[in-house]
Amino acid sequence: MAVGMAGNDVRRAGRQAAGHPLFHRLSRAGLAAKGVIYLLIGLLAVQIGLGDTGEEADKSGALQTVADKPGGTVVLWLLVIGFAGLALWRYAESAYGQPGPDGRKATKRLASLARAVFYTVSCLAILAFVLGQGTSSSDDQSKEFTAKAMAEPGGRWLVLAVGLGFVGWGVGNIVNAARRKFLDKLNTGQMSSRTRKTVKVLGIVGRSARGLVFGAVGVFLAHSAITFDPDKAKGVDGTLREFADTPAGPWALVAVALGLVTYGLYTFCEARWRKIEVVRSGR
Known part of the structure; x- marks a missing residue:
């Protein structure tokens, strides 16, 4: 009885917090931090499509x-807090x-x-980077995960399941973008008509691009x-660079990269208008 009451008190306090x-x-600060990461990944991928093969177009490259910028350490700590x-x-x-x-x-x-769980891992990865422990590229992480998993009994099927999940x-992201389902998660009533149209376009393009990239990541894992x-x-x-090897050449990569930039901009809109209230009742 006492344990049950204590549990209810904890849940009530958590809900109030x-x-x-x-x-x-x-x-909302976290959504803005997520937007910064996607914006940088997209811009790095654009540079790769235009011939610059410097930083990786992933989270490690974005960090x-x-x-490397003035005040970068402060921004990195803000990203840790945001995630x-x-x-x-x-x-x-x-x-x-x-x-x-x-x-x-x-x-x-x-x-x-x-x-x-995903954002917790991302937060810890950024924290490790800030503390000077560095972070490996997404390609290295993917290969390392795949190799370790395949070394275990049934690991091959786990990798296949993860790939198919991606x-x-x-x-699902592409379909929901086409159906405009993401608008249900936004306070569209707080937007003007012009703003709503802009956010809708950003969401359709950006979410479709993100879905395409992570769907392709899944294809490579499954393969x-x-x-x-x-x-x-x-x-x-590595997935983004593969777009440059399609018949459309580097322009395919640039197009997808601009889609990720668009998703970053859309995420800034989420930071402003996303419905973030949790259910308050105990139903």
Whole structure:
């Protein structure tokens, strides 16, 4: 009885904290930090498409770009705080539910938990970079994961499942972008008609580009599992560079890269208008 009451008190306190304006601001700061990362990845990929093969077009390259600029360390710490805010927001959603009438469904709460874990890993990776421990490229991380997984019993099937999961998630992003489902998660009533149209275009283009890239990442993971060759796996940087080898050449890479830049801009819009309130009732 006492344990149950204590548990209820903890949940109530957690829900109140998740509903606090400061928590909302931290969550929105996290969305802005996410926008910065995608914006930089897209710009780096554009440079690669135009002939500059310097920094990797992934999170490690984006962090190094920030670090090389005046005041970069301060910005990196802000990114750490922002991604911590993203993780906490998603953990709150997994515990109490997402905004909307079906926000407490198990599938939605599990999706929030998966995103929370992803943002936690991202936050720790940025923190390690700030503390001077560096971070490996997405290609190296993908190959390392694939090699370790395949060395274990059944690991090949795990890699295949992860690859197919990325493919499904990427396709889902493209379909939802085409159906404008992302608008349901925004406070569109707070936008002017012109702003709403702009945000809609940014969302359709940006989310489709992100879905295409991560779907392609999944294809390479699945291919590595099928061929039992970890070197076939690619991260974001390697996947983006593959677009330059299509019949459209480097311009295909530039087009996809600009799509990621667009997604970064759309994420800034999310930071302003995203519905971030968790379910308050205990239904």
